[in-house]
Amino acid sequence: MQAPEIRDVLQAVPMAMLLVGPGQRVLAANHAASVLFGISLEGRSCNAFLRHPDFLDGLEACLRERRRGTARIVLTGTPSETHLALSFTPILAEEGHCALVAFDDLSALEHAVAMRRDFVANVSHELRTPLTALVGFIETLRGAARDDPAARDRFLGIMEREAGRMIRLVSDLLSLSRVEAEERRRPDEKVEVIGVLRTTLASHRDQARAAGVELVLDSEREAVTVRADADQLAQVFHNLVENAIKYGATGHLVTVRVRQLDREPVLRGPALQIEVIDKGEGIDALHLPRLTERFYRVDSDRSRQKGGTGLGLAIVKHIVNRHRGRFRIESEVGKGSRFIVVLPAG
Secondary structure, eight states, X not given: OOHHHHHHXXXXXXXXXXXXXXXXXXXXXXXXXXXXXXXXXXXXXXXXTOOOHHHHHHHHHHHHHOOOEEEEEEEOSSSSOEEEEEEEEEEEETTEEEEEEEEEEOHHHHHXXXXXXXXXXXXXXXXXXXXXXXXXXHHHHHTTTTTOHHHHHHHHHHHHHHHHHHHHHHHHHHHHHHHXXXXXXXXXXXXXXXXXXXXXXXXXXXXXXXXXXEEEEEESSSOOEEEEOHHHHHHHHHHHHHHHHHHSGGGOEEEEEEEEEEEETTTTEEEEEEEEEEOSXXXXXXXXXXXXXXXXXXXXXXXXXXXXXXXXXXXXHHHHHHTTOEEXXXXXXXXXXXXXXXXXXO
16 A cells, blocks of 8 residues: 555544654654644654654664564653654555554543542541541540549540541532433433522531631522523532531632623623622632542641642532532632632523
8 A cells, every 4th residue: 555545544533543654754744743733744764753763763763673563651741741652553555554543532540540649648648647536535634534534524525526537528429429420411301590699609608607607698690590500500509508608708708799790701691690799808819720530629627627639629510510510719818719600590
């Protein structure tokens, strides 16, 4: 076969592929290969666009010894690492002994493996800390504090708090798992949002009063209906209001504002915007892009002291995604924060 004929075949393959001829010069490359390397490849020498030794060694062995081969390489010159599995196949073309090189992009798989590894490590760390504390206090109660009522009561209080923290963590993990499992299935029941918000605020009155925070609902209408999952929507508002009370209490005011938008550009239609606004310390812009990551905390010690699991905003993000909405966070240090949920109103 001639290189032009092979080129036509390669263009039909979604995987990046090259036909490399004598002298390690590219005779044909499909569109996927050009996208992968960001340049037109035909006519170029291979070491001009990829100098990884495993790639060049495998290519040389295929061309000279006509031997099949594989390799795994990582490209680090891009914003994120690109993991590639390479295969080299000898092929006889009109130009002579050539090599057909296939590039299988494994970046998404490697990213998923890394996320799973980090998730297991984070969960293990979050559980190990309270478990270690519980074991230590149990040993103390069996020993030195056996006959000390004051110490016993204090240690039992700490043990109760640590056990509660583990229960909240497991509960949030189960919630996150359920939300992720349902994320592709859009809810279809009609939910009256203002009623859900009033119930949420009422359930937090005591917590807000203890923190010296006033809760205010600011809505233009008495009732607004959207397609949603009522329980999950309540969970979103519960998480956001609770966070605002915990971390924005210095502002002494948390406002839940509801507005209807005639057209939201990203959703391409009418939308309902719900904002949870606090006047607290605010969050440095450095942290904002990562706040919805699992277990990411701006201040780990403070979050743990207040009973946070580091999963609340991750749950919010996935629930909003399931509702085909948008979730964003705006904040300025010293001026407070706005957590904004935008839901399709159609």
